[in-house]
Amino acid sequence: MNKIRTIGIIFSMFALLGLNSCDDDDIDSPGSAIIGPGTVHTRISASGSSTSLEAALKIATGDLPGTLEGTGPFTVFAPNNTAFANLAESLGFESTDDVSASEALLASIDPALLSQILTYHVVAGSMEAASLSDGATLTTVLGDEISVIISEDGDIQLLDATKLPETSPVSTIVQSDGYAENGIVHFIDKVLLPQAAIDALDFDIRPTIIDWATGTDDLSLLASSIEKAGLTDAIAALDTARVLAPNNQAFADLLETLGDDYNSLDDFDNEVEIALLGEILLYHVLPPVDDSIDLTVGPATTLLDENFVDVTTAVGGFAFGDATADIANTITADIDAKNGAVDIIDKVLLPQAALDFSTLLDSDDLATTVTGAPQLSVLEEALIATDLAGAFVDMTNVQDDEATNFTYYRPATVFAPTDAAFEDLFNALGPDYTSIASFDTEEELALLSEILLYHVLAGKVVSEDLEAGVATTASEKDIEIISVVGTDNFVIGDATNDVNANITTPDVLARNGVAHIIDKVLLPKSAIDFIESME
Template identity: 30%
Template sequence: MKALIKCIRLPLLIFTLLFVSCSDDDNGTTPPPETTTTIVDAAQATAELSSLVSALQKADESANNNLVSALSGEGPFTVFAPTNAAFSDLLTQLDGFDSLDDFNSEQLQDLLAIILTYHVISGTAATSSDLSNGQTLTTLQGATLTVSTEGGVFIGDATDTPAQVTTADVTTSNGVVHIIDKVLLPQTILDALSDILLVPITDLAIGNENLENLVAALIAADGDLPNALRGNGPFTVLAPTDEAFETFLDGASLDDVPVEVLTQILLNHVIEGAIYSTDLTGLGSGYTSTLARGAQDANMSIFFDTSDGVTFNGVSSVVIPDVKALNGVVHVVDAVIDLPNIVDHAVANPNLTSLVAALTDGGNTTFTDLLSNEEEEFTVFAPVNDAFAAFTNPNSNDLNAILSNHVVVGASAFSSGLTNSYVNTAAEFDTDENLSLYINTDDGVTLNGVSNVAIADIVATNGVIHAVDAVIDLPTVVTFAVADPNFSTLVQALTELTPSVDFVSVLSAQGGAGDDPFTVFAPTNDAFAALASIPAEGDLIPILQHHVVAGANVRSGDLTDGIMATTLEGDDITINLPGTGDNIADVTDGSGNTGIGIDAVDVQAINGVIHVLDGVLVPDTMN
């Protein structure tokens, strides 16, 4: 990159001649202060000016320059001295320059000398009281600086950003030094370094004739956006070409796009941090977040794929990568990236093609219509391709029903807010009874005990996607008993403690293949722990049967005070509403034990419903 610098040759001894003080200098002449410390001495003694000293020494490596000696001469001089931080900022602006050591040729050292002499006024030791608002100062190399005293003392150069005097009036034997927070740059240097001088992202876009529509969009959108993209960053900006904007607008104008929508679309092209194409290629594919806001005001997700170039959300490809800016990097792209909804994200990810195919099989639009609805929010647990490949549909359930069981309607559930709990999916037991889904967060996020979240929190405009590693089949009452750790003792009782009865097969029946549907009153681990001991198999079997009502899906809304139901064991249980204390309802078992509480209701399976008990029901042992 340094080879792009235009050749600037300085006449031999030019700087020696420039340092000769003239009595008729336009800047006036002020006698040097009474001290033996020179400007160079003062710089060497000041820690925050060590980079300035190094710069003077580096410039003097060229035979054309003798700056250290000249600034140690009689003067008088006024020197605006940039701090170490100012030189660090300058190096940041120069593409390919990491330190002053990179000024390693005579040509570069002469350029550095021009920069340094732009900070020197010869023939005067101008203190801050000598500086006035609007005053112009002629520098050693003939260019001018402009003084502003509004809100402080500022020195303007050929750029748009002035330097501020942070420490004024450091007096020396041959002049006065004012410490400033920026390296001043003359127009000659801006011209010479135009190929490698980095500018903020907004200015880079303004200077690119193929990004005029992007600039117009930035101006038409939130008025703070252009200034924001001049900020510190760093940012990664995906910059659509003019043609990309024309395609996106399709004959409309920017004025036809609501400001708030246009603002979010533009923010959907901005990523925090400087991400280069090599970074993306190293990752292969995946998600990052843009500054646009999606569901629950979370940062919008964007999918990148480098299998064939670099693409974003499956719709926009990078045509010019890695255009460096002062505050980040720009990738020019061939399409505007619209705000993605749930369907857009699914379509964009090649690892969700099996899901998309299942959702749209036979021209089905039920799911695409539902999940494109911007008036509703969704949580979608999206099985990856390998999950579909491994799924055998052992119960021959309807695929549309299975897919519905991966969708939660009416909420955007982010991983940070998930707890061990039940939610309802779009799948149904009957026309108005949505199936439950058990979420366990003890070790990652597991759904119904069979499917794990592999990629969480893919944010869309209308919800959030969690990619999962297994298809979530329609749950039976057994599914929930096994999945919920609160029922581990119940599962043990139904299986290893009662081997003579295949409770799992009985309670897995669905579609009228057995005694289903079932209403199960499920005791928790604490309920079993309250027993003196768990009975032996002969007594345990009727106890377990006494918790199941066959042939009915009795939900909480179906319960009335005093309602009785006959269990598989043969005895009735009685339910009273409302319950005592914290109980939703109270149950009286076949033995007449009262006050057994229903603590949770309506865990809905495809073959029945579960209500959670805080005690174990005991049948009448005398009948």
């Protein structure tokens, strides 16, 4: 084989590699290095994700395919098929069995206007992705400008004539640096619109309310709280509303008010806290009144039932009052949204439920409450002896069989026997039992623990909510709530079936429940059996 024939075979192999490379988006093959990757138009045509763009180039006036085959160099920001589909749907075109929304759009759009849109995606010169800097302005072949944004994640995004970074979505380069003989192609996920197209298509460029929340840096904590509370879809689906949007500093102030246990939104991590966060957010949404979302002085209805925001006048606009003594001032008023209006404010508005929660956090837990009362000192000794003081702090806070740290999350009700009631128990047990210290064997301490748990109910039941009937205690044994005939009072029956416990002091409130002080130690059947065994 001679040298010339060998070189010919090698070039033939390279040519085949070059032809094969046209089947996908990979142009960095040995073949393309020798024979070249083709033009930017070839690059677009070879991409299976840009068939809508290829069709648009053929429909538009001005022989754009021929232009893109020219000398250049060109940098083309090429919208993919998804970009065209999203534009078509936003303009009201729908897919049918035979025609896609993109095809319907291209069939109806003015070819001259389409040419303007497409030339808005072309910039003279060959610009690699690495050369695009945040804030850079690029002049397109159309003559209009587009802007470059580098996101926090490093994504390269393009801003068109809307000039609104909050618009969702901005156009992002999803595949960069498609090298060609006459330039570079960057594939993007949104069709860029020049002002002429916005005007001609009557395209509503305003962001929605949720777009403003998620796309504004100073509202990032609001956006996170909406997501945590599970309200993203509900806010996005608002037809017309006015949203009072607390900025990031407002949320930081709220966390500081709640105390050391709340350092970020991540600390809203159980169903009670997340539900409260949802109520707070709904308190910031003002639905229309008489088909209007304009602000007027006076109480304004919110999406939180029976909770109103007090609207007052302030310098340059309005201020807003909540259940606290402080008002929220407007930072930016009347931001126009596609489905309403947004006012950025400097305070998280708090309904009464939030104040009640804050008061709850500042109150004592059940263990501190029942052991702090002078007439309950023996009960305190019993809780310490049986290692149940911690359980009384957080008796019913069990989630997925693992104890939590929320001393308010699942409240309990404690019937707390007085010192005199324990003295009666000691007398019933006999001379060997003079104090809690007399319970000094494992068997006796286990019995004492069962007796104490026999005084605890799951849930916070204040005196006005007591109902006659059987109630199961934390010891899994039943007590009986008995209505006193002719009164509004109740007594508590145990396994003795003869002497009931009277509630001497009801409704001693605690962070995680309520205590009712009673004049008798309630005894389960096991305690009765123990006493009888000693006789």
